[in-house]
Amino acid sequence: MLQVKANDKYSYDITKDGDALFINGEKINADIQQLNPSTFHVINNLQSYNAEVVNFNIAEKTAEIKVNNNTYTVTAKDQFDILLDKLGLSSLNAAKVSEVKAPMPGMVLKVFVTEGMEIKKGDNLFVLEAMKMENIIKAAADVVVKTVKIKPGDKVEKGQVLLMF
16 A cells, blocks of 8 residues: 655555555556656546656655646655554654764865755755865755854864764
8 A cells, every 4th residue: 555645735545456456445447558667648537648757766755747747746655654654653764963074084175054054955065175085065954054163174084073953
């Protein structure tokens, strides 16, 4: 069973029994043809749909799907995710980040953040030069910068706290 949400607005329970597909308990008799790895053509109740998977994140179980030129953000939970939610354990998967430490000794070349800035997961934080290589350090989670303890030109040691959230 899957619990699927589209645009954080519409919810669907999807189950499969043999070759039969059920959405919210109703059997679906759709003709689904895969045209290429990311594009599908669906005929259901005499209506035709062109569906394209624009973006897919397997780790977060999210996808961006375009259906007849309308884009939907879709999230899915399988039976294990649902069980973790029921047990109150789903929040254990969320990254809890309170600081960034230097991964190696080096020199700070550039700092992209300031105190009070809201940062999204994957945003650039700073550039650290180590062994003549520039390393861009990125945010591991969505956070707000509390303290910036570095500036360009600072030499840092491995394990030194550089940013606090």
